[in-house]
Amino acid sequence: MRIYISGLYSGTNPQPGIGITRSLRQAYPDATLVGVEYSNRSSGIHWTDLDELWLQRPWEELNLDAYADEVREVLESGAFWISGFDLEIMWLASLYPEGHRNMLTPPAAALRKISKPAVEAHKGLPVRIPSFISTENSDWDIHTFCRQHDWKVWLKGPYYEAVRTASWDAFEIVRTTLSRAWSTEKLFLQTHVSGYEESVCFCAYKGELIEAVYMRKRELTEEGKTWAGDVTEVSEEFLKPLRRVIKELNWSGGAELEMVRDPQEQLWLLECNPRFPAWIHGSTIAGRNLPALLIERASGVPAKRTEAVSEEFTRVVLEVPVRSQFPLPPLPEPLPGGIGHSLKHPSGSLALAERLTKLNIIETNGNGNGNGNGHKAGRDKGAPEVPASFIEDLKAYRLEEMETPAWLFLESTAQSLFKRAGDLAKRLSTPEIKVTNGYSIKTNPDERLIRLAHENGFMAEAISLLEVQKALKVGFKPEQVILNGPGKWWPEGLLPKERLHAVFCDSIADLRRTASSMERRELKSKIVGIRLRTPNVYSRFGIPVDSPKSLEKLIDTIELLPTDTAFGIHFHMASSNIGVSQWWHLFESMLRWCRSVEALSGRPVEYLDLGGGWFPDDWHTERDDRFASAVHRVPEVLRNVKQIISEPGKAIAQPSMALAFRLLEFDETEEEVKEAVVDGSIAELPMHFFQPHRILHRDARTGEWRPLKRGKTQLLGRLCMEHDIVARGVELPEGAQVGDVLVFCDAGAYDRSMSYVFGRG
């Protein structure tokens, strides 16, 4: 009996070929085991259990048609083929879409149903699919997905590779790298699931389950690959639907369902691999030799009994002699200035992926977004939705005549946002707790916005005495001012003599100074409080409580505050940076700390100031009533609270302004514009690295404003700075011309307040 085994790569992220070989050798001592490989750099070719080696040229240069004929010949001769390489399995399925009796790999239809991230075939199994979104969606939607999932997301390649992207700039870098590597824009982001990694591995022939085992990872490599594990039986609860799935898929060959078990015991399916896993010999050690059982079923030749040795297995590193016929090839010289020798994918799997994509042999499953559990979270879209009010506001401008770059105040948008916030505060207020908005002046000190805040019942939140003066100039009274931050007393001499609404201290020293100022009657404030530093989420602000000593010190210092002044607590963390759910966890955690401070200091917490850094789409939307719930939750924990001050600064300011840039130059003769230069830059758009901006272009013929879709053009800023790229991966609309205006929306918050002058002489 001849058995061809491929997937012999044995690096730190090994393929299963060697494990399959070892297991088969144990069960079939006399079989001829032929190793199939596409690079003499794969160390598995030297494993001595292999009787013969069929070394092909790397996939990049392999003549696929000629090779297909040879593979057909092998199979027709009666030899068996167990593939250990996903892309090869996809290619083999294109040769035999319905399968071949000796080709122990799944048919093409089955492969389509297990393609990630949706893994259609999982239905009926006691697993769930983590939420995902295709990177073909607009950046705006991708950013939303990341925020909604607390930036605990993995950007995954279509077949292999997953990189954690905890911030927008990290995401953009990894997307570029993976897109280049896999020659596709079809990547996807998937949420992280915390828990223990487990697998179900099985073998089946013509839709009949032969055997299955369950493996828990007990040691992992840095890449998260199995290094040790224990192997036990699969529960009947899992086996029953698995048998049905295998029948429906008419599965042949090995497979592995990679899962994570969360602390609530829920299993999350990460992927279904159409082959045995690299740890397959661990199952053989436990007495279940799946490769042998597969061959036995397909060939009818009884396998030698596999004795169980241990239900636990681990790996070691072994040095083996190199086969004399296949001496080691020289190590390629590092690229000039390069670091190390990059020898990833020695057999050219990236090239194979590109070839198979061009041949339409492979495709990913999971366009759009969703969670694969029958809940489609939204439609597939390459362009973001833009509020109608943006377009209405833009009509007020004669952009053709306007000098650019120019800031555009979106007046009706701003008015409606401030009004909505004011109405929300009124609606959520209860007889016991008043909800008030505070406008953080630093977000955008534009007087038009400060005035709108004043008109809509906001307090003014200042981080310096200059900001206090600005608030007073626009019309706020001192009793409507909240003073906050580490440098709030700067510059000297501008502190109003009248009573302020609230002062929140940022450090123990600040708290002592404030207590002392109040005692001397230099400072008058209705509320004096503290800003708490968020434990478990890094922040440089506020008073730390990360040790019992620091908590004790805080409690001792609070006792210095005058007792005839109300006490409050402030905390701030940008939800757009840490994610929406994480922010609410933090809120709950801070309530817990507030209760501790209240109980230990004996000072009732009467005022809560909640800073948000909210992204506009996340700020207390109608579908998300967590803020309303929070207002009801507060008195359950802190029964003395009378007022909650909410800071929606960014959520309101960001949509209220846009930036007009003009297209300066691009090669109009190119079929696909790769680069275009605009007269704006990161000096006007400093938040570009932290968030996407929706970009609008007006069609010259119809006058219609349209958002730019995902595409292949980079918009280069005017500055001579390498990193001055204001948009990546957009599509210049048909008919776009040099001189056209592009409007970058969502630029009214820190883009405006932190923009700087650069390159203007």
Place this chain on the structure above:
Amino acid sequence: MSLAEDRVRIEVDETDLIDINAAIEKWQHFPYSTLTHHGKRCCTIAREWVFSMDYSQLNGGSPLTGPRWLRHKFKWGPSNWPLRWCEAVERKELDCGAHASLAHEVFTARGVKSFPAQFIQQFSEDATRQWCEKWGCEGVSTHWVKEDLIYHEGCAVIARGNEIKVWDPSAGWWVNPKQFGGYGGLLAIRIFTGYDRQAPEQLTWGRHKVTPNQWHKVERARGDFALAAAAASGK
């Protein structure tokens, strides 16, 4: 070459070499450890800090998540007893009793039903000699060591019904109910439900049925799965 060739079945059964009964007898009357409270502000602040910090560290996760942060904050090492809350939180090292007491308290504060647990574990005489030296240098008793066996503490939490999970706070992991013996193997466990009338009369831990408040010898798992495999394949 094959690792599988000429293999003999490895069967190392050291059951007879371990005098588990003597160990149980030695630690029969050991109470589980509990941090004490001065009844003053110092201990109140310490206790409040532990619970608030645990809430922050939990970060919205399941209450059944093990409080690994305690082990990160307080390394495993000798502790002098009695130990008060205010003293414990200031230490860089805590012994398993202090770890277990803290873990039990935070699970309880989270609303998880938690019970103190005692373990008898096997290591090696090399390991226990090292520990005796370290504990001796600190002037702390090594009554928790008996040759290659040790007395250890943790807690058991109710996962659902009468099903428990066993947390080893000094290791920072959930103890595997499937025990194979050997180095680090759990030989016996005692779970204290005390006078809790709502506590189940019998606790289920994996395949073990554990009667509370008495030492339960942990049966070794040996080849169940392998034998089942042979039976399943009809060989």
